[in-house]
Amino acid sequence: MCGIFGYTGGSQAAAIVLEGLRKLEYRGYDSFGIAARGESIQVGKKQGRIPEEGFDIKNLAGTAAIGHTRWATHGIPDDKNAHPHRDCTGKIAVVHNGIIENYALLKRGLVDRGHRFSSDTDTEIIAHLLEEVYKGDLLAAVQAVLPLIDGSYAILVLAEADPRIVAARSRSPLVVGIGDEAMFAASDMTPILEYTRRMIVLEDGDVACLTPAAVEIYQKGSRVRRNEEIVRWSSEDVRKGGFRHFMLKEIFDQPAVFSDAVRALRKEELPGIIREAGMVTIVACGTSYHAALIFKYLLEEQCRVAARVELASEFRYFPPPLEGLVIGISQSGETADTLMALELARLRGCPTLAIVNVVGSSLTRIADASLLMHAGPEISVAATKSFIAELAVFFHLVDIMKQGAWAHHLDSAHRAIEEALLLDLGPAVACCSQAKDIFFVGRGAFYPVALEGALKMKEISYIHAEGYAAGEIKHGPFALLSPETPVVAVCAPGETYGVMASNIREMKARGTPLILLGEKDDRDLQEIADVFIPLPSADTVSGLLSASVILQLLAYHTADALGKDIDRPRNLAKSVTVE
Ligand code: AGP
Numbered sequence: 094m095c096g097i098f099g100y101t102g103g104s105q106a107a108a109i110v111l112e113g114l115r116k117l118e119y120r121g122y123d124s125f126g127i128a129a130r131g132e133s134i135q136v137g138k139k140q141g142r143i144p145e146e147g148f149d150i151k152n153l154a155g156t157a158a159i160g161h162t163r164w165a166t167h168g169i170p171d172d173k174n175a176h177p178h179r180d181c182t183g184k185i186a187v188v189h190n191g192i193i194e195n196y197a198l199l200k201r202g203l204v205d206r207g208h209r210f211s212s213d214t215d216t217e218i219i220a221h222l223l224e225e226v227y228k229g230d231l232l233a234a235v236q237a238v239l240p241l242i243d244g245s246y247a248i249l250v251l252a253e254a255d256p257r258i259v260a261a262r263s264r265s266p267l268v269v270g271i272g273d274e275a276m277f278a279a280s281d282m283t284p285i286l287e288y289t290r291r292m293i294v295l296e297d298g299d300v301a302c303l304t305p306a307a308v309e310i311y312q313k314g315s316r317v318r319r320n321e322e323i324v325r326w327s328s329e330d331v332r333k334g335g336f337r338h339f340m341l342k343e344i345f346d347q348p349a350v351f352s353d354a355v356r357a358l359r360k361e362e363l364p365g366i367i368r369e370a371g372m373v374t375i376v377a378c379g380t381s382y383h384a385a386l387i388f389k390y391l392l393e394e395q396c397r398v399a400a401r402v403e404l405a406s407e408f409r410y411f412p413p414p415l416e417g418l419v420i421g422i423s424q425s426g427e428t429a430d431t432l433m434a435l436e437l438a439r440l441r442g443c444p445t446l447a448i449v450n451v452v453g454s455s456l457t458r459i460a461d462a463s464l465l466m467h468a469g470p471e472i473s474v475a476a477t478k479s480f481i482a483e484l485a486v487f488f489h490l491v492d493i494m495k496q497g498a499w500a501h502h503l504d505s506a507h508r509a510i511e512e513a514l515l516l517d518l519g520p521a522v523a524c525c526s527q528a529k530d531i532f533f534v535g536r537g538a539f540y541p542v543a544l545e546g547a548l549k550m551k552e553i554s555y556i557h558a559e560g561y562a563a564g565e566i567k568h569g570p571f572a573l574l575s576p577e578t579p580v581v582a583v584c585a586p587g588e589t590y591g592v593m594a595s596n597i598r599e600m601k602a603r604g605t606p607l608i609l610l611g612e613k614d615d616r617d618l619q620e621i622a623d624v625f626i627p628l629p630s631a632d633t634v635s636g637l638l639s640a641s642v643i644l645q646l647l648a649y650h651t652a653d654a655l656g657k658d659i660d661r662p663r664n665l666a667k668s669v670t671v672e
Contacts, residue, residue, distance in 0.1 A: 094190060094191075094666050094668065094670045095121045095162065095164050095176075095280070096119075096120035096121060096190065097159065097160070097161050097176075097189070097247060098110055098113040098117055098161075098279040098280070099260065099277065099279070099303065100113070100158055101156065101158075101257075101258050101303050101304060102156060102272065102274055103156060106130075106158030107127050107137075107155070107158045108150060111143070113277075113285075114161070116331055116472075119472050119666070120162060120280060120667050121162050121666040122142045123140070123170030123175075124174065125143050125160065125161065126176050127153055127158055127160040127177070128158060128160075128251055129155040129157070130155045130158070133183075134183060134251055134252075135152050135155075136177050137152065137153050138172060138177065139172055139175060140171045157251060158251075159177060159187075160188065161177060163176060164666040166192055166671060167213060167216075168212060168213030173211060173213075176188045176189065176214070177251075178220050180208075181221065182224060184224075185220050185250065185251070185253070186220065187217075187220045187250050188216075188249050189215075189247070189248045190246070190247045190670065191248075191265040192245055193219070193243070193246065194243045196218050199218045199241065203218060208221040215244075219242070219246075222241060222242075223235065223250065229254060229255070231255040231259045231302075234252075235248075235250055235261055235300055239261055245263060245264035245265045245670065246261065246264070247260075247280060248262075257302045258276070258278065258303040259302055259303075260278040260295070260300070261301070262296075262297060262298075262299055263298060264297060264429075266281060266294075266668075266670070267279075267294075267299075268280070268293070268295065268453075269308050270288060270289045270292055271289055271293070272288045274305050274306065276303040276307075276308055277289070278301065278303060283470055283472070286324070286328040286330070286331060290323050290324050290325075292453075293310070293319045293321050293322070294453035295319065296312070296458070297455075297458075298312050299317070330469045330470050338473065339472040339660045340475050340553070340660055341649060343471060343472070343473050343478045344645050344649065345514060346469070347477065347510050348507040349507075350467075350468050350481055350485075351481055351638065353467055355485050355488075358464070358489045359489070366461065366462060367490060370418035370444075371398075371399070371417050372400075372417030372418070373417060373418050374400070374401050374415065374417065374418070375402045375419075375422060376404075376431055376435060377404075377421065378406060379548065380476035380479070380548065381422040381423050381431070381476070381480075382405075383480070384484060384545075385422050385483075387484065387538050387542070389401065390537060390541075391487055391538065392491070405428070405430035405435075406434075409434045412438075415443050417444075418444050418445070419435065419444070420446045421434060421435035421447050421448070421459075421460060422448045423447070423448075423450075424449070424451070424466070424468070424471055424476055424479035424483075425449070425454060425667065426451045426455055427451070427668045429671055431456060432455050435447065435459050435460060436459050444461050445459065445460040445461050445462075446461065446464065447459065447462075447463040447464070448464045448486055449463060450467075450471065464486060466479060466483055466486050474661060474665050474666065475648070475660075475662065481642070484641070488506070489503065502634035502635070506634045509635035509639040510642050512630070513639040513643050514646070516626060516646075518626065518643070518647055523654075524579050524623065524624055525550070525581075525608070525647060525651040526556075526655055528577065528578065529556065529577065530556070530577075531547070531558045531580070532547075532558070532559055532570065533546040533547040533560045533580075533644070534560070534581070534582045535562070535585075536593055537587065538633065538637055539583040539637070539640060540560070540561075540562045540563075543562075543582075545644065546558075546560065546647070546648070549648035549649075553649070553662050554648060554652035554655055555657065555663070556655075563582065563596045566580075566596065567599060574600055574603040575603065575604065576604040576605065579606040579607070579608055579623075580600050580608070581644070582597055582609050583640045585612075585631055585640070586612050594618075597618075598621065606624075608622070608626065608647075609622035610626045610627075610628055611625065611626075611627070611628060611631075612627070612628060613629070
């Protein structure tokens, strides 16, 4: 959700912050804004996305600035609700990512004490609370106000007469970048990588003071030291690199992502708790949840380890009786539901493991042990390469549990992804782009692949799509099948191939257009299909990878054919840091 970015250094800050906000826009794009500190605090903000040109920053002079790109929670997306927010005097400005749960109570008190509000946001209360205690020391004022606030926040604050940017976090991510005579603070590393790879990931409760020359960090009022990390990601990783959309670039990154992930995992010290686990519970959301469902199939079928997968948002409130290892899977490592689910498992005394893409993310701080998926930064809201990297982690774990029996799959599977990238999906795209509803079906480990295909399609093309276990279609959804409702079916060879073929014939009998993914020499499927898409290789590992990639591309090209804003689908944002 929302992205925040601050800079203090020797250059005009507003221009640097505006460029940084462009890189953070994937976290939210309802509105954006900047406050710069020159002789006074000046603010520019606007509803909507950051335009390529035409947003005037001439009035935002100064060498320290904070900015925000918004995913609306409190108050509609309009100019007045855009951050930064100021106090009554206009001398203090705040940007905030998170939710202040007791804001209504605090606001009533502030209004009673005569404060005038100019927005409907929860954030504005912070500026007014600071106004009440600010006596020329911004750090002291922030430290006095934070204990009044319940909820989650990463904030950056500027005050007219104070030379610092003050940053603070609690349950929302915040990273400090250490530059050459410049300091940065942001929701994630993406806007900072342009300037430095030296990062400090702040911890919950940290309050940091940034000047161009130094960063000082305080916890509970006392100065603390935090380790600086040199991150591997580069600024190239967060550029489109010639592709029209980040999503397409990230889809095409996947052969390398898969190989790199496998290579890196082989060097990694794997936590012993995985080997010792008798029962595994996995919590995750969205795409990571679908990947986790595949992991369950692999663990049970290949390793005979009992596994269950829970939607993190449900698990948090309705946890099953718990035993054994609990794994949280999350690309961002910041998804609120997954964080809370893993925290609950930890409090119940279960050993916990985090599988994440972002080094130092919150999930790694909760878990007893962590594994990195090594996908590199994922910018597109629609997750693709993190899904493939999650599969790489799972295949690798299965390989370990099977004592190296999958090593050859791991070494060669990137080729199946490469071949999938070359397929002509034109006829399938033509069929899907005319549809109002699409079913995606599969069986076994290919059922979650179908779920993920449907999620990708609805997320970026806005076509209603549902993923189903193929055998379930006849228990209700059959009523919806018609010549206008295509079915995309993944028909991998294996135990369920025969029943899958029957399911498909039953659908065909209702006049449903069939887009079938199957083994390339499968004559039967080719005959029955309206559109046949050959799976480059159909063994479990390559089949899962290539079918996933094909469905990502199908969604991408369908959305592109319909002219949708692929990297910024409506109403969505990348990391979902609110419940
Ligand atoms: C999928 O394309 C999504 N944008 C979304 O479902 C995402 O996978 C989900 O929010 C979980 O994110 P995480 O992996 O960062 O926890």
